Amino acid sequence: MSAMRLSLLLLVAAAALSARAAAQMPPFQGGQQGPPVVPAGGQVQPQPVAGGGPLSPEFYSQSCPRTERIIAEVVQSKQMANPTTAAGVLRVFFHDCFVSGCDASVLIASNQFAKSEHDAEINHSLPGDAFDAVVRAKLALELECPGVVSCADILALASRVLVTMTGGPRYPVSLGRRDSLSSSPTAPDVELPHANYTVDRLIQMFGAKGFTVQELVALSGAHTLGFSHCKEFADRLYNFRDKGGKPEDFDPSMNQSYAKGLQAVCKDYLKDPTIAAFNDIMTPGKFDNMYFVNLERGLGLLSTDEELFTDPRTKPLVQRYAANSTAFFDDFGRAMEKLSLFGVKTGADGEIRRRCDAYNNGPMPK
Ligand code: HEM
Ligand SMILES: *[C@@H]1O[C@H](CO)[C@@H](O)[C@H](O)[C@H]1NC(C)=O
Ligand SMILES: *[C@@H]1O[C@H](CO)[C@@H](O)[C@H](O)[C@H]1NC(C)=O
Ligand SMILES: *[C@@H]1O[C@H](CO)[C@@H](O)[C@H](O)[C@H]1NC(C)=O
Ligand SMILES: *[C@@H]1O[C@H](CO)[C@@H](O)[C@H](O)[C@H]1NC(C)=O
Numbered sequence: 001m002s003a004m005r006l007s008l009l010l011l012v013a014a015a016a017l018s019a020r021a022a023a024q025m026p027p028f029q030g031g032q033q034g035p036p037v038v039p040a041g042g043q044v045q046p047q048p049v050a051g052g053g054p055l056s057p058e059f060y061s062q063s064c065p066r067t068e069r070i071i072a073e074v075v076q077s078k079q080m081a082n083p084t085t086a087a088g089v090l091r092v093f094f095h096d097c098f099v100s101g102c103d104a105s106v107l108i109a110s111n112q113f114a115k116s117e118h119d120a121e122i123n124h125s126l127p128g129d130a131f132d133a134v135v136r137a138k139l140a141l142e143l144e145c146p147g148v149v150s151c152a153d154i155l156a157l158a159s160r161v162l163v164t165m166t167g168g169p170r171y172p173v174s175l176g177r178r179d180s181l182s183s184s185p186t187a188p189d190v191e192l193p194h195a196n197y198t199v200d201r202l203i204q205m206f207g208a209k210g211f212t213v214q215e216l217v218a219l220s221g222a223h224t225l226g227f228s229h230c231k232e233f234a235d236r237l238y239n240f241r242d243k244g245g246k247p248e249d250f251d252p253s254m255n256q257s258y259a260k261g262l263q264a265v266c267k268d269y270l271k272d273p274t275i276a277a278f279n280d281i282m283t284p285g286k287f288d289n290m291y292f293v294n295l296e297r298g299l300g301l302l303s304t305d306e307e308l309f310t311d312p313r314t315k316p317l318v319q320r321y322a323a324n325s326t327a328f329f330d331d332f333g334r335a336m337e338k339l340s341l342f343g344v345k346t347g348a349d350g351e352i353r354r355r356c357d358a359y360n361n362g363p364m365p366k
Contacts, residue, residue, distance in 0.1 A: 101343020
Protein backbone atom coordinates (compact mmCIF):
# COMPACT_ATOMS: atom_id res chain seq x y z
CA MET A 1 0.00 0.00 0.00
CA SER A 2 1.35 3.42 -0.92
CA ALA A 3 1.87 6.35 1.38
CA MET A 4 -0.65 8.29 -0.72
CA ARG A 5 -3.34 5.68 -0.18
CA LEU A 6 -2.59 5.59 3.53
CA SER A 7 -3.05 9.34 3.94
CA LEU A 8 -6.27 9.22 1.91
CA LEU A 9 -7.57 6.54 4.26
CA LEU A 10 -6.72 8.78 7.18
CA LEU A 11 -8.59 11.72 5.74
CA VAL A 12 -11.67 9.66 4.97
CA ALA A 13 -11.53 8.19 8.47
CA ALA A 14 -11.26 11.60 10.07
CA ALA A 15 -14.23 12.94 8.10
CA ALA A 16 -16.40 9.94 8.97
CA LEU A 17 -15.49 10.23 12.62
CA SER A 18 -16.14 13.91 13.07
CA ALA A 19 -19.57 13.41 11.51
CA ARG A 20 -20.16 10.70 14.05
CA ALA A 21 -18.89 12.76 16.95
CA ALA A 22 -21.21 15.60 15.98
CA ALA A 23 -24.17 13.25 15.89
CA GLN A 24 -23.23 11.54 19.12
CA MET A 25 -25.73 11.50 21.93
CA PRO A 26 -24.51 12.91 25.19
CA PRO A 27 -24.19 10.26 27.88
CA PHE A 28 -26.80 10.13 30.63
CA GLN A 29 -27.45 13.46 32.24
CA GLY A 30 -28.87 12.82 35.67
CA GLY A 31 -30.54 9.48 36.27
CA GLN A 32 -33.88 10.35 37.73
CA GLN A 33 -35.74 11.97 34.86
CA GLY A 34 -38.48 10.22 33.02
CA PRO A 35 -40.90 7.61 34.24
CA PRO A 36 -39.64 4.31 35.55
CA VAL A 37 -39.78 1.67 32.80
CA VAL A 38 -41.75 -0.84 34.86
CA PRO A 39 -45.33 0.02 35.73
CA ALA A 40 -46.18 -0.36 39.42
CA GLY A 41 -46.99 -3.95 40.24
CA GLY A 42 -45.51 -5.18 36.99
CA GLN A 43 -42.42 -6.65 38.58
CA VAL A 44 -41.76 -10.36 38.56
CA GLN A 45 -39.53 -11.89 41.20
CA PRO A 46 -36.26 -12.77 39.52
CA GLN A 47 -34.91 -16.27 39.93
CA PRO A 48 -32.11 -16.22 42.46
CA VAL A 49 -28.84 -17.84 41.52
CA ALA A 50 -28.84 -21.13 43.40
CA GLY A 51 -26.66 -20.54 46.46
CA GLY A 52 -25.06 -17.57 44.71
CA GLY A 53 -23.56 -20.36 42.59
CA PRO A 54 -22.18 -20.49 39.10
CA LEU A 55 -23.71 -18.64 36.20
CA SER A 56 -25.19 -20.57 33.31
CA PRO A 57 -25.92 -19.91 29.63
CA GLU A 58 -29.44 -21.29 30.36
CA PHE A 59 -30.14 -18.90 33.22
CA TYR A 60 -33.13 -17.25 31.52
CA SER A 61 -34.36 -20.29 29.60
CA GLN A 62 -37.49 -20.49 31.79
CA SER A 63 -37.91 -16.91 33.02
CA CYS A 64 -37.21 -15.07 29.76
CA PRO A 65 -36.39 -17.49 26.96
CA ARG A 66 -36.13 -14.86 24.22
CA THR A 67 -33.55 -12.80 26.11
CA GLU A 68 -30.73 -13.21 23.65
CA ARG A 69 -32.93 -12.78 20.58
CA ILE A 70 -34.43 -9.56 21.94
CA ILE A 71 -31.01 -8.12 22.78
CA ALA A 72 -29.66 -9.19 19.39
CA GLU A 73 -32.52 -7.54 17.50
CA VAL A 74 -32.14 -4.25 19.33
CA VAL A 75 -28.38 -3.94 19.17
CA GLN A 76 -28.14 -5.18 15.61
CA SER A 77 -30.50 -2.52 14.37
CA LYS A 78 -28.62 0.07 16.41
CA GLN A 79 -25.36 -1.16 14.86
CA MET A 80 -26.81 -0.87 11.35
CA ALA A 81 -27.94 2.68 11.96
CA ASN A 82 -24.67 3.55 13.67
CA PRO A 83 -21.76 1.26 12.80
CA THR A 84 -19.58 2.36 15.67
CA THR A 85 -22.00 0.99 18.27
CA ALA A 86 -20.12 -2.31 18.41
CA ALA A 87 -16.85 -0.70 19.43
CA GLY A 88 -18.59 1.48 21.98
CA VAL A 89 -20.45 -1.38 23.64
CA LEU A 90 -17.33 -3.55 23.73
CA ARG A 91 -15.34 -0.79 25.40
CA VAL A 92 -18.09 -0.01 27.90
CA PHE A 93 -18.20 -3.70 28.77
CA PHE A 94 -14.43 -3.82 29.34
CA HIS A 95 -14.64 -0.77 31.57
CA ASP A 96 -17.59 -2.19 33.47
CA CYS A 97 -15.80 -5.49 34.13
CA PHE A 98 -12.42 -4.03 35.06
CA VAL A 99 -13.92 -1.62 37.56
CA SER A 100 -15.46 -3.69 40.40
CA GLY A 101 -16.56 -6.56 38.15
CA CYS A 102 -19.13 -7.07 35.37
CA ASP A 103 -22.01 -5.59 37.33
CA ALA A 104 -23.32 -2.66 35.25
CA SER A 105 -21.81 -0.22 37.74
CA VAL A 106 -20.61 1.80 34.73
CA LEU A 107 -24.23 2.42 33.69
CA ILE A 108 -25.32 4.21 36.88
CA ALA A 109 -25.84 7.89 36.18
CA SER A 110 -24.53 10.50 38.56
CA ASN A 111 -27.09 12.75 40.19
CA GLN A 112 -27.20 15.56 42.68
CA PHE A 113 -26.95 13.15 45.60
CA ALA A 114 -24.21 10.84 44.46
CA LYS A 115 -21.46 10.71 41.90
CA SER A 116 -20.86 7.44 40.05
CA GLU A 117 -18.29 5.74 37.85
CA HIS A 118 -19.98 7.41 34.97
CA ASP A 119 -18.63 10.76 36.07
CA ALA A 120 -15.06 9.63 35.73
CA GLU A 121 -15.95 7.76 32.56
CA ILE A 122 -16.97 10.98 30.87
CA ASN A 123 -13.27 11.78 30.98
CA HIS A 124 -12.63 8.46 29.28
CA SER A 125 -15.14 9.53 26.59
CA LEU A 126 -17.31 6.45 26.61
CA PRO A 127 -19.71 6.77 23.68
CA GLY A 128 -23.35 7.66 24.18
CA ASP A 129 -24.39 5.20 21.47
CA ALA A 130 -23.26 2.31 23.59
CA PHE A 131 -25.36 3.40 26.55
CA ASP A 132 -28.28 3.99 24.26
CA ALA A 133 -28.03 0.43 22.87
CA VAL A 134 -28.24 -1.00 26.39
CA VAL A 135 -31.14 1.27 27.37
CA ARG A 136 -33.11 0.18 24.31
CA ALA A 137 -32.43 -3.50 24.94
CA LYS A 138 -33.55 -3.08 28.55
CA LEU A 139 -36.78 -1.35 27.48
CA ALA A 140 -37.58 -4.21 25.10
CA LEU A 141 -36.83 -6.82 27.75
CA GLU A 142 -38.90 -5.06 30.41
CA LEU A 143 -41.89 -5.25 28.08
CA GLU A 144 -41.47 -8.97 27.60
CA CYS A 145 -40.36 -10.08 31.07
CA PRO A 146 -40.25 -7.24 33.56
CA GLY A 147 -37.66 -7.27 36.32
CA VAL A 148 -35.95 -10.44 35.15
CA VAL A 149 -32.87 -9.69 33.07
CA SER A 150 -30.00 -7.80 34.68
CA CYS A 151 -28.28 -4.88 32.99
CA ALA A 152 -24.93 -6.61 33.55
CA ASP A 153 -26.17 -9.61 31.54
CA ILE A 154 -27.49 -7.31 28.80
CA LEU A 155 -24.05 -5.71 28.47
CA ALA A 156 -22.33 -9.10 28.35
CA LEU A 157 -24.72 -10.49 25.72
CA ALA A 158 -24.78 -7.29 23.65
CA SER A 159 -20.97 -7.36 23.49
CA ARG A 160 -20.96 -10.95 22.26
CA VAL A 161 -23.67 -10.27 19.67
CA LEU A 162 -21.78 -7.26 18.31
CA VAL A 163 -18.37 -8.97 18.23
CA THR A 164 -19.93 -11.78 16.23
CA MET A 165 -21.89 -9.43 14.00
CA THR A 166 -18.75 -7.50 13.01
CA GLY A 167 -16.97 -10.71 12.04
CA GLY A 168 -15.44 -11.89 15.32
CA PRO A 169 -15.79 -15.17 17.19
CA ARG A 170 -18.88 -16.37 19.02
CA TYR A 171 -17.83 -17.33 22.53
CA PRO A 172 -19.97 -18.74 25.37
CA VAL A 173 -21.56 -16.22 27.75
CA SER A 174 -22.91 -17.46 31.06
CA LEU A 175 -25.79 -15.53 32.58
CA GLY A 176 -27.15 -14.70 36.01
CA ARG A 177 -25.10 -11.62 36.90
CA ARG A 178 -26.77 -9.16 39.23
CA ASP A 179 -26.43 -5.41 39.00
CA SER A 180 -24.28 -3.53 41.48
CA LEU A 181 -25.57 -1.65 44.48
CA SER A 182 -22.78 0.91 44.23
CA SER A 183 -20.66 2.75 41.68
CA SER A 184 -17.51 4.62 42.54
CA PRO A 185 -16.53 7.83 40.75
CA THR A 186 -12.85 7.41 41.59
CA ALA A 187 -12.37 3.72 40.76
CA PRO A 188 -12.05 4.05 36.95
CA ASP A 189 -8.97 6.25 37.25
CA VAL A 190 -7.27 3.60 39.34
CA GLU A 191 -8.55 0.42 37.69
CA LEU A 192 -8.33 1.22 33.98
CA PRO A 193 -5.22 1.30 31.82
CA HIS A 194 -4.10 4.50 30.10
CA ALA A 195 -2.76 4.83 26.58
CA ASN A 196 0.56 6.06 27.98
CA TYR A 197 1.24 3.04 30.23
CA THR A 198 4.30 0.91 29.67
CA VAL A 199 3.81 -2.76 28.80
CA ASP A 200 5.25 -3.48 32.22
CA ARG A 201 2.48 -1.56 33.88
CA LEU A 202 -0.18 -3.17 31.66
CA ILE A 203 1.12 -6.63 32.55
CA GLN A 204 1.04 -5.71 36.25
CA MET A 205 -2.44 -4.24 36.06
CA PHE A 206 -3.92 -7.20 34.18
CA GLY A 207 -1.93 -9.62 36.33
CA ALA A 208 -3.33 -8.09 39.51
CA LYS A 209 -6.80 -8.95 38.21
CA GLY A 210 -5.77 -12.50 37.30
CA PHE A 211 -5.23 -12.01 33.56
CA THR A 212 -2.17 -13.46 31.84
CA VAL A 213 0.12 -11.73 29.35
CA GLN A 214 -1.52 -13.78 26.62
CA GLU A 215 -4.96 -12.61 27.69
CA LEU A 216 -3.74 -9.01 27.77
CA VAL A 217 -2.54 -9.26 24.17
CA ALA A 218 -5.62 -11.15 22.95
CA LEU A 219 -8.02 -8.68 24.61
CA SER A 220 -6.07 -5.74 23.18
CA GLY A 221 -7.13 -7.14 19.81
CA ALA A 222 -10.49 -5.45 20.54
CA HIS A 223 -8.76 -2.37 19.13
CA THR A 224 -9.48 -3.87 15.73
CA LEU A 225 -12.71 -1.86 16.13
CA GLY A 226 -13.51 1.75 16.91
CA PHE A 227 -11.45 4.87 17.28
CA SER A 228 -9.39 7.00 19.64
CA HIS A 229 -9.36 10.74 20.13
CA CYS A 230 -6.17 12.61 19.22
CA LYS A 231 -5.29 13.47 22.80
CA GLU A 232 -4.78 9.75 23.46
CA PHE A 233 -1.86 9.55 21.02
CA ALA A 234 -0.83 13.20 20.47
CA ASP A 235 2.30 12.63 22.57
CA ARG A 236 3.56 10.36 19.78
CA LEU A 237 3.00 13.02 17.11
CA TYR A 238 4.04 16.36 18.52
CA ASN A 239 7.10 17.36 20.59
CA PHE A 240 8.14 13.74 20.80
CA ARG A 241 11.34 13.00 22.71
CA ASP A 242 13.07 9.66 22.77
CA LYS A 243 14.07 7.98 26.02
CA GLY A 244 17.34 9.95 26.08
CA GLY A 245 15.41 13.24 25.68
CA LYS A 246 16.38 13.78 22.03
CA PRO A 247 13.61 15.53 20.03
CA GLU A 248 12.10 13.58 17.11
CA ASP A 249 9.49 14.51 14.50
CA PHE A 250 7.28 11.71 15.85
CA ASP A 251 7.54 8.44 17.72
CA PRO A 252 10.02 6.52 15.54
CA SER A 253 8.21 3.22 16.16
CA MET A 254 5.49 4.65 13.88
CA ASN A 255 5.39 4.16 10.14
CA GLN A 256 6.44 7.50 8.67
CA SER A 257 3.51 8.15 6.33
CA TYR A 258 1.07 7.05 9.01
CA ALA A 259 2.63 9.46 11.53
CA LYS A 260 2.57 12.33 9.05
CA GLY A 261 -1.04 11.60 8.12
CA LEU A 262 -2.05 11.59 11.78
CA GLN A 263 -0.15 14.83 12.41
CA ALA A 264 -2.26 16.45 9.71
CA VAL A 265 -5.55 14.93 10.91
CA CYS A 266 -4.96 15.91 14.54
CA LYS A 267 -3.38 19.31 14.03
CA ASP A 268 -6.37 21.18 15.53
CA TYR A 269 -7.20 18.64 18.22
CA LEU A 270 -6.76 21.08 21.09
CA LYS A 271 -9.38 23.36 19.58
CA ASP A 272 -11.60 20.47 18.48
CA PRO A 273 -11.26 17.60 20.95
CA THR A 274 -13.74 15.46 18.97
CA ILE A 275 -11.19 14.73 16.23
CA ALA A 276 -10.37 11.03 16.25
CA ALA A 277 -8.73 8.30 14.18
CA PHE A 278 -9.68 4.68 13.68
CA ASN A 279 -7.79 2.25 15.90
CA ASP A 280 -7.39 -0.10 12.94
CA ILE A 281 -6.73 2.08 9.92
CA MET A 282 -7.00 -0.83 7.46
CA THR A 283 -10.32 -2.49 8.39
CA PRO A 284 -11.84 -0.24 11.05
CA GLY A 285 -15.33 -1.74 11.22
CA LYS A 286 -14.39 -5.38 10.89
CA PHE A 287 -13.50 -7.61 13.79
CA ASP A 288 -10.41 -9.35 12.43
CA ASN A 289 -6.72 -9.82 13.24
CA MET A 290 -5.64 -6.75 11.22
CA TYR A 291 -4.82 -4.88 14.45
CA PHE A 292 -1.88 -7.24 14.97
CA VAL A 293 -0.79 -7.08 11.32
CA ASN A 294 -0.78 -3.29 11.68
CA LEU A 295 1.47 -3.41 14.76
CA GLU A 296 4.10 -5.27 12.74
CA ARG A 297 4.06 -2.39 10.21
CA GLY A 298 4.23 0.48 12.69
CA LEU A 299 0.54 1.22 12.20
CA GLY A 300 -0.49 0.91 15.84
CA LEU A 301 -2.40 4.00 16.99
CA LEU A 302 -1.87 4.12 20.75
CA SER A 303 1.52 3.87 22.34
CA THR A 304 0.24 0.88 24.35
CA ASP A 305 -0.73 -0.80 21.07
CA GLU A 306 2.59 -0.37 19.31
CA GLU A 307 4.59 -1.32 22.39
CA LEU A 308 3.02 -4.76 22.39
CA PHE A 309 5.16 -5.30 19.30
CA THR A 310 8.29 -3.87 20.94
CA ASP A 311 8.25 -5.70 24.25
CA PRO A 312 9.85 -9.16 24.07
CA ARG A 313 7.16 -10.63 26.34
CA THR A 314 4.29 -9.64 24.06
CA LYS A 315 5.88 -9.53 20.60
CA PRO A 316 5.68 -13.31 19.94
CA LEU A 317 1.95 -13.19 20.68
CA VAL A 318 1.42 -10.24 18.35
CA GLN A 319 3.24 -12.18 15.63
CA ARG A 320 1.21 -15.30 16.31
CA TYR A 321 -2.11 -13.47 16.09
CA ALA A 322 -1.01 -11.49 13.02
CA ALA A 323 -0.13 -14.74 11.25
CA ASN A 324 -3.09 -16.81 12.39
CA SER A 325 -6.52 -15.35 12.75
CA THR A 326 -7.94 -18.61 14.14
CA ALA A 327 -5.44 -18.47 16.98
CA PHE A 328 -6.50 -14.88 17.74
CA PHE A 329 -10.22 -15.69 17.63
CA ASP A 330 -9.77 -18.74 19.88
CA ASP A 331 -7.74 -16.83 22.46
CA PHE A 332 -9.90 -13.69 22.27
CA GLY A 333 -13.04 -15.77 22.80
CA ARG A 334 -11.58 -17.53 25.82
CA ALA A 335 -10.29 -14.26 27.28
CA MET A 336 -13.69 -12.58 26.78
CA GLU A 337 -15.38 -15.52 28.47
CA LYS A 338 -13.06 -15.00 31.43
CA LEU A 339 -13.48 -11.22 31.40
CA SER A 340 -17.27 -11.69 31.37
CA LEU A 341 -17.09 -13.61 34.64
CA PHE A 342 -14.78 -11.17 36.38
CA GLY A 343 -16.13 -10.03 39.76
CA VAL A 344 -19.74 -10.91 38.94
CA LYS A 345 -22.31 -10.48 41.71
CA THR A 346 -25.03 -12.95 42.60
CA GLY A 347 -27.70 -13.28 45.28
CA ALA A 348 -27.94 -10.48 47.82
CA ASP A 349 -24.78 -8.83 46.50
CA GLY A 350 -26.78 -7.31 43.69
CA GLU A 351 -30.21 -6.65 42.23
CA ILE A 352 -32.05 -6.72 38.92
CA ARG A 353 -32.30 -3.04 38.09
CA ARG A 354 -35.56 -1.80 36.63
CA ARG A 355 -33.67 0.77 34.63
CA CYS A 356 -29.99 0.44 33.94
CA ASP A 357 -28.93 3.93 34.98
CA ALA A 358 -30.39 3.90 38.52
CA TYR A 359 -30.54 1.69 41.59
CA ASN A 360 -34.03 0.34 42.33
CA ASN A 361 -34.13 1.97 45.76
CA GLY A 362 -33.71 5.56 44.78
CA PRO A 363 -30.81 7.82 44.13
CA MET A 364 -28.59 7.11 47.13
CA PRO A 365 -26.16 4.22 46.76
CA LYS A 366 -26.48 1.80 49.66
C1 HEM B 1 -4.60 -2.86 27.14
C2 HEM B 1 -4.93 -1.71 27.67
C3 HEM B 1 -5.90 -0.78 27.01
C4 HEM B 1 -5.72 0.55 26.87
C5 HEM B 1 -4.53 1.38 27.35
C6 HEM B 1 -6.86 1.06 26.17
C7 HEM B 1 -7.06 2.39 25.86
C8 HEM B 1 -8.02 2.86 25.00
C9 HEM B 1 -8.16 4.23 24.60
C10 HEM B 1 -7.30 5.38 25.10
C11 HEM B 1 -9.17 4.29 23.70
C12 HEM B 1 -9.68 5.54 22.97
C13 HEM B 1 -10.84 6.17 23.70
C14 HEM B 1 -11.29 7.44 23.05
O1 HEM B 1 -10.46 8.25 22.66
O2 HEM B 1 -12.51 7.61 22.91
C15 HEM B 1 -9.67 2.96 23.54
C16 HEM B 1 -10.70 2.60 22.70
C17 HEM B 1 -11.26 1.34 22.66
N1 HEM B 1 -10.93 0.28 23.48
FE1 HEM B 1 -9.31 0.14 24.64
N2 HEM B 1 -7.72 0.04 25.89
C18 HEM B 1 -7.18 -1.11 26.39
C19 HEM B 1 -7.76 -2.37 26.37
C20 HEM B 1 -9.00 -2.64 25.82
C21 HEM B 1 -9.72 -3.89 25.98
C22 HEM B 1 -9.24 -5.08 26.81
C23 HEM B 1 -10.87 -3.76 25.27
C24 HEM B 1 -12.02 -4.74 25.11
C25 HEM B 1 -11.95 -6.03 25.30
C26 HEM B 1 -10.85 -2.47 24.64
C27 HEM B 1 -11.79 -1.99 23.77
C28 HEM B 1 -11.74 -0.77 23.15
C29 HEM B 1 -12.60 -0.40 22.04
C30 HEM B 1 -13.60 -1.30 21.34
C31 HEM B 1 -12.31 0.95 21.73
C32 HEM B 1 -12.98 1.83 20.69
C33 HEM B 1 -14.13 2.55 21.34
C34 HEM B 1 -14.99 3.37 20.38
O3 HEM B 1 -14.73 3.43 19.18
O4 HEM B 1 -15.97 3.97 20.85
N3 HEM B 1 -9.72 -1.80 25.02
N4 HEM B 1 -8.97 2.10 24.36
C1 LIG C 1 4.32 2.58 5.85
O1 LIG C 1 3.18 1.78 5.62
C2 LIG C 1 2.82 1.73 4.25
C3 LIG C 1 1.51 0.95 4.20
O2 LIG C 1 1.63 -0.31 4.80
C4 LIG C 1 3.93 1.11 3.44
O3 LIG C 1 3.60 1.11 2.07
C5 LIG C 1 5.21 1.91 3.63
O4 LIG C 1 6.27 1.27 2.99
C6 LIG C 1 5.52 2.05 5.10
N1 LIG C 1 6.63 2.95 5.27
C7 LIG C 1 7.64 2.71 6.06
C8 LIG C 1 8.71 3.76 6.14
O5 LIG C 1 7.71 1.68 6.73
C1 LIG D 1 -12.26 14.92 34.58
O1 LIG D 1 -11.18 15.66 34.04
C2 LIG D 1 -11.11 17.00 34.51
C3 LIG D 1 -10.00 17.73 33.76
O2 LIG D 1 -8.84 16.94 33.70
C4 LIG D 1 -10.89 17.00 36.02
O3 LIG D 1 -10.86 18.31 36.52
C5 LIG D 1 -12.02 16.23 36.70
O4 LIG D 1 -11.78 16.11 38.08
C6 LIG D 1 -12.16 14.85 36.10
N1 LIG D 1 -13.34 14.21 36.65
C7 LIG D 1 -13.30 13.01 37.24
C8 LIG D 1 -14.57 12.55 37.83
O5 LIG D 1 -12.30 12.31 37.25
C1 LIG E 1 -0.78 9.45 31.37
O1 LIG E 1 -2.07 9.93 31.08
C2 LIG E 1 -2.81 10.30 32.22
C3 LIG E 1 -4.24 10.59 31.80
O2 LIG E 1 -4.29 11.30 30.61
C4 LIG E 1 -2.12 11.47 32.88
O3 LIG E 1 -2.83 11.86 34.04
C5 LIG E 1 -0.69 11.06 33.26
O4 LIG E 1 0.01 12.18 33.76
C6 LIG E 1 0.05 10.50 32.06
N1 LIG E 1 1.30 9.90 32.53
C7 LIG E 1 2.44 10.09 31.90
C8 LIG E 1 3.60 9.37 32.45
O5 LIG E 1 2.53 10.81 30.91
C1 LIG F 1 -3.61 -21.48 13.75
O1 LIG F 1 -4.02 -21.60 15.11
C2 LIG F 1 -4.90 -22.68 15.31
C3 LIG F 1 -5.44 -22.56 16.74
O2 LIG F 1 -4.39 -22.44 17.65
C4 LIG F 1 -4.17 -23.98 15.05
O3 LIG F 1 -5.03 -25.07 15.24
C5 LIG F 1 -3.67 -23.97 13.62
O4 LIG F 1 -2.88 -25.11 13.37
C6 LIG F 1 -2.85 -22.72 13.35
N1 LIG F 1 -2.57 -22.63 11.91
C7 LIG F 1 -1.35 -22.47 11.45
C8 LIG F 1 -1.22 -22.36 9.97
O5 LIG F 1 -0.37 -22.41 12.18
